[in-house]
Amino acid sequence: MPGYADLKHAFDELGVGGRPVIVHASLKKFGHIAGGPKMLLQALLSSSNGVIVPAFTYKTMVTPEVGPPNNGIVYGSGRDLNKMAEPFRMDMPPDKMMGVLPAALLAEKGARRTSHPILSFGGLQTDEILLAQTLFDPLAPIRVLTETDGWVVLINVDHTSNTSIHYAESLAGRRGFVRWALMPDRIIECPRFPGDSSGFNAIEEHVRPYTRRVEMEGGAFIQAVPLKRLIERTVELIKKDPLALLCQREDCERCNAVRDA
Ligand SMILES: [Zn+2]
Incomplete structure (x- = not known):
């Protein structure tokens, strides 16, 4: 089980100092963390320059009878x-x-959250990054994070959790989808909803030269990739092969829709 010093050391070793980061994490592999996710956030904040997390709420989604x-x-x-x-x-x-x-980040003093009903982001010391999001441009925070030399940090998770790859898909011209979210008084249409991410590990070999990785006790690991490189490589890959990073499940509706397009 890592303590503050271990985590701080690991984040420092990744070399994301002075940069804002987007973080995706599964903490189970760490076992019990003394101080919990709050302490992990403090270690991360002390080694970076602001943190954002996806705070998505798929439980608001409704499927209509008809649509595009x-x-x-x-x-x-x-x-x-x-x-x-x-x-x-x-x-x-x-x-x-x-x-x-x-949830731990949103509970912190000074945390902000965007108001997208499905794809909201939470952040600490990243107000300008979060402000970029609109209903029509849900992944805009990733764009700003990329422009400000941000990094993506993956804690015990692989690229299937890496939301930033969706931003690269849209830059490469891959289609998005329309989804619908329930609000207290109505249902709203949410355009540019991203595709399926279960095939995203195919990006790993393309970003390996830029990936920094720290191994920790019990098979736990933290890896970090600079967003500019991740986005560049992903756009290149999709332009070369329009079916790159799609999953192989025959019944995957979103990957099949990309193939049909
Ligand atoms: Zn799929």
């Missing part, structure tokens, strides 16, 4: 799930699948 064609969705398939959808509110907890770190 080739949208990677089966219209009318969500009748039962729609009944369980919850209206978005600013204090809605991020989905459990995002791990415990986003």
